Amino acid sequence: MASSPSRVFAALLPTAGDIYRDENEPGMGGHTVTVQRTQNSAREVQVTGSAEASCPADRATVSVSFRNSKESVNDVTNSISRRVEYILQTLRQHHVKGEELTVTRHIYRADDLYHMEALVMVVFSDFGQMERVCIVLLEKLDKSVCVSTPHFYHSEECLSLLRRSVCVAAVENARLKASEISSMLGQTLGHPLLVREEEATERDGGREGGEGRVGEGVHRPSISATSRVFVTFNLRHKDRTRKKI
Numbered sequence: 001m002a003s004s005p006s007r008v009f010a011a012l013l014p015t016a017g018d019i020y021r022d023e024n025e026p027g028m029g030g031h032t033v034t035v036q037r038t039q040n041s042a043r044e045v046q047v048t049g050s051a052e053a054s055c056p057a058d059r060a061t062v063s064v065s066f067r068n069s070k071e072s073v074n075d076v077t078n079s080i081s082r083r084v085e086y087i088l089q090t091l092r093q094h095h096v097k098g099e100e101l102t103v104t105r106h107i108y109r110a111d112d113l114y115h116m117e118a119l120v121m122v123v124f125s126d127f128g129q130m131e132r133v134c135i136v137l138l139e140k141l142d143k144s145v146c147v148s149t150p151h152f153y154h155s156e157e158c159l160s161l162l163r164r165s166v167c168v169a170a171v172e173n174a175r176l177k178a179s180e181i182s183s184m185l186g187q188t189l190g191h192p193l194l195v196r197e198e199e200a201t202e203r204d205g206g207r208e209g210g211e212g213r214v215g216e217g218v219h220r221p222s223i224s225a226t227s228r229v230f231v232t233f234n235l236r237h238k239d240r241t242r243k244k245i
Helices: 073-093 127-144 156-184
Strands: 007-011 019-021 032-034 044-056 059-070 101-110 113-124 151-153 187-208 220-237
Touching (some): 044 156, 044 187, 059 073, 073 127, 156 220
Antiparallel strands (some): 007 044, 019 032, 044 220, 101 113
């Protein structure tokens, strides 16, 4: 995970009676400006932090399509049903759950023949499992079926996790920077007073190579997300203990 430097602004309010002179301020004419700290005023540090993260697709769909033509409805239905059952049996043997697949059939008549088309759509989250299933179907059924190229995508759960994690990383980055600033100013970083996500973007992160590769020439796409947050912390005086003489 990459992160860009935070933009930091520290506001240290003066104590009562502190006097500031700004001789360059237009219209001031060298007059003394007195700023008094009220009872409700507080010291604070304001930080803008950024972070970026990416993740590869966690889902893929593969479709297995086939068709047949017969002179009777029963013949074509039985032929397609046997093929569907073999495909479903292969999927069960590879531990594909029923809710991860759908089967659709379509029958029509043309040129004195009954034609039936069937489509088995499978959703995979285990890409090793997907590759093994595709190999078995291609070896056993050969040209009688058409096995599609995997279509990769990100599930809503994956995207939600990515968005939350990059926002949390931006906040943590801002906190670390604020802690360094407060230490430099001789203060102790207190509780956050305000956390606001000012910008959140997502973009296509390209295609993952190496471990993301599934089969020859097939790669998993990735998505990159960025987050920019504005955080305000209060500052506290460091506790000082005086030695008794």
